[in-house]
Amino acid sequence: MHIVVCIKQVPDSAQIRVHPVTNTIMRQGVPTIINPYDLFAVEEALRLRDTHGGEVTVLTMGPPSAEDSLRRVLSFGVDRAVLLTDRFFAGSDTLATTYALATAIKKIGETFGAPDIVFTGKQTIDGDTAQVGPGIAKRLDLRQLTYISKIDSVDTDAKEIVVERRSEAGVQVLKSQLPVLVAMLEGTNDLRRGTLEEAIAAARAEVVRWSAADAGIEDMQKCGLRGSPTIVKKVFAPSARSEKAAFIETEDQVPAEALIDEIFKRQPALEDDLAALASGY
Amino acid sequence: MADAPKTPPAKPQAGGRAASKKELPDHFKPYKHVWVFVEQERGQVHPVSWELLGEGRKLADKLDVDLAAVVLGPEGAETQHVVAEAFNYGADLAYLVADPLLRDYRNEPYTKAMTDLVNTYQPEILLLGATTLGRDLAGSVATTLKTGLTADSTELDVDDDKSLAATRPTFGGSLLCTIYTLNYRPQMATVRPRVMPMPERVERPVGKVITHPLGLVEGDIVTKVLDFLPARDSATSNLAYADVVVAGGMGLGSPENFQLVKQLATTLGAEYGCSRPLVQKGWVPSDRQIGQTGKTIRPKLYIAAGISGAIQHRVEVEGSDLIVAINTDKNAPIFDFAHVGLVADAIKLLPALTEAFRRRLSPHNRDKLAS
Numbered sequence A: 001m002h003i004v005v006c007i008k009q010v011p012d013s014a015q016i017r018v019h020p021v022t023n024t025i026m027r028q029g030v031p032t033i034i035n036p037y038d039l040f041a042v043e044e045a046l047r048l049r050d051t052h053g054g055e056v057t058v059l060t061m062g063p064p065s066a067e068d069s070l071r072r073v074l075s076f077g078v079d080r081a082v083l084l085t086d087r088f089f090a091g092s093d094t095l096a097t098t099y100a101l102a103t104a105i106k107k108i109g110e111t112f113g114a115p116d117i118v119f120t121g122k123q124t125i126d127g128d129t130a131q132v133g134p135g136i137a138k139r140l141d142l143r144q145l146t147y148i149s150k151i152d153s154v155d156t157d158a159k160e161i162v163v164e165r166r167s168e169a170g171v172q173v174l175k176s177q178l179p180v181l182v183a184m185l186e187g188t189n190d191l192r193r194g195t196l197e198e199a200i201a202a203a204r205a206e207v208v209r210w211s212a213a214d215a216g217i218e219d220m221q222k223c224g225l226r227g228s229p230t231i232v233k234k235v236f237a238p239s240a241r242s243e244k245a246a247f248i249e250t251e252d253q254v255p256a257e258a259l260i261d262e263i264f265k266r267q268p269a270l271e272d273d274l275a276a277l278a279s280g281y
Numbered sequence B: 001m002a003d004a005p006k007t008p009p010a011k012p013q014a015g016g017r018a019a020s021k022k023e024l025p026d027h028f029k030p031y032k033h034v035w036v037f038v039e040q041e042r043g044q045v046h047p048v049s050w051e052l053l054g055e056g057r058k059l060a061d062k063l064d065v066d067l068a069a070v071v072l073g074p075e076g077a078e079t080q081h082v083v084a085e086a087f088n089y090g091a092d093l094a095y096l097v098a099d100p101l102l103r104d105y106r107n108e109p110y111t112k113a114m115t116d117l118v119n120t121y122q123p124e125i126l127l128l129g130a131t132t133l134g135r136d137l138a139g140s141v142a143t144t145l146k147t148g149l150t151a152d153s154t155e156l157d158v159d160d161d162k163s164l165a166a167t168r169p170t171f172g173g174s175l176l177c178t179i180y181t182l183n184y185r186p187q188m189a190t191v192r193p194r195v196m197p198m199p200e201r202v203e204r205p206v207g208k209v210i211t212h213p214l215g216l217v218e219g220d221i222v223t224k225v226l227d228f229l230p231a232r233d234s235a236t237s238n239l240a241y242a243d244v245v246v247a248g249g250m251g252l253g254s255p256e257n258f259q260l261v262k263q264l265a266t267t268l269g270a271e272y273g274c275s276r277p278l279v280q281k282g283w284v285p286s287d288r289q290i291g292q293t294g295k296t297i298r299p300k301l302y303i304a305a306g307i308s309g310a311i312q313h314r315v316e317v318e319g320s321d322l323i324v325a326i327n328t329d330k331n332a333p334i335f336d337f338a339h340v341g342l343v344a345d346a347i348k349l350l351p352a353l354t355e356a357f358r359r360r361l362s363p364h365n366r367d368k369l370a371s
């Protein structure tokens, strides 16, 4: 079985700060991490390979420095890492990103064997769109299984996969046919950590590096800014509320009653609502 | 990127995407009307659909076009009821694909139904809820149609050119950005539950319903639903729709102190929530997280104790009618958007507040106050 996992190196956005005066992003020194959902995807891929045999290829599109993320997953035991890197990709929105990734996956298929499963994370923590998985699936004409919390089984002979998909209303148990795209939610399995020896081996391992042309991308118009139908018109910081909050400052005297008065003064109807709620109507 | 590309480098684009001119290709010019996908799972409409109809109404009025509801579901009374409700929430007309194959959500038939409708009836704007279903569907529909899709928008508007302006958080939520899809149609966006207000429901007759065939048989659909396990703890999913929410943040200092939040919530008959670090620390289950990577809330009263008010939290609570913040730091960002601020130690104040509310709301005292 051949499994391809797409991962993304993202800024550890918990550490991103906005300059208080200029409202610009202060990116200096922000560490990068592997998008957390993608780690669940890598874990599931490795488990399936360990059970059923085969190979796991990890693919990322990003700047040359994204190689660090690939080395990290190499240390978990993935078989091959491909870095898709080209300045043509700069400014890609999700549609352009899925074009590049899908083309590269096709090329991976031609070079190393057609994938039975393509994994992605549910979404990234920087873009948050959850659109790349579905986009890749559509472009490669794969069945799409998103918000997957568990892979129940894979039958390599029958080419069948059974998964659990989370929705707001509950859990769907779905059976589909390989090849398939699976977008992983937080998995139910623990993540593995590479050993020191594995990390050393990974540091020496070869990372396959492809430009757009290497990956077989023919239409540059579909890449980067030019291939992106969405246009970012402006970026701005949210404005402060014009009407300032009513402040009740306090040192040791705790004015719970005063606070409640202030709440009911501003929203008189709340008093009845709260009484009804509190008595459990 | 530092390494030399093997292909010739692209010409730099002055001004990047912002400089793109609006040149809508001729074949997109007939695209008209605002569509809202009305999402249902097992006969239950997700309320985000009504919220979107409310928002869609405003956009349609500004553009002077019709607002249409798109209903996909099995044939029968349940689906007919959903169609009828769409008119009560402001739709001018409805597009309906009713087929037994649409009983449970599956990507393949839903994507086919939606893309066929779009290609046939050509809307200029298509809105979906940013739910698991809506995001799954929107991603495949947008890729099939090769159009732009703005995920998790927090604000929608049409600009002077009548283009859709969709605003969403960016850079991990630190900033907001406004996104356009100028040269492609439809202009697609998803919006999370509770970001838009619930419109008023007005009983109206069922208007024009345009039905469209699905054109698939079960054998065409590879993915099968083997089982469906309804969510067990229905109480937890109420956070987004609760009238009163009490939440705690890192200022509480320990999981034990978080009990103070729960106690106040219980006294008020409220739902409780928290900021993200508490979930990451394992103090509170993840379905209680409020914020960009958690839930959007829109209660009548929101009490935030020991929460700094980071932008990822702020954008998803700002729809609350009354925001009360308790924080020891007078300069905490939460005071920039709270309506009532209290510079106080939440660990001391919460028990006092619980007690005071209990006294105030007890039927006995209320009777006394009334007389």
Ligand SMILES: Cc1cc2nc3c(=O)[nH]c(=O)nc-3n(C[C@H](O)[C@H](O)[C@H](O)COP(=O)(O)OP(=O)(O)OC[C@H]3O[C@@H](n4cnc5c(N)ncnc54)[C@H](O)[C@@H]3O)c2cc1C
Pocket: A012, A013, A014, A015, A125, A126, B172, B173, B248, B249, B250, B251, B252, B274, B275, B276, B277, B289, B290, B291, B292, B293, B294, B295, B305, B306, B307, B308, B309, B310, B311, B312, B313, B326, B327, B328, B329, B332, B344, B345, B346, B347
């Ligand atoms: C991509 C991304 C997504 C995110 N998604 C979310 C999200 O969905 N939800 C979310 O909440 N955050 C989210 N965050 C995190 C967010 O940026 C903040 O880190 C987080 O909201 C801070 O939580 P906090 O206010 O509880 O903690 P802190 O920032 O640590 O603030 C604690 C506050 O408590 C006050 N305090 C301390 N002691 C007391 C006391 N005794 N009484 C009263 N006040 C006290 C302090 O003055 C301070 O203001 C996200 C971040 C990123 C990068």
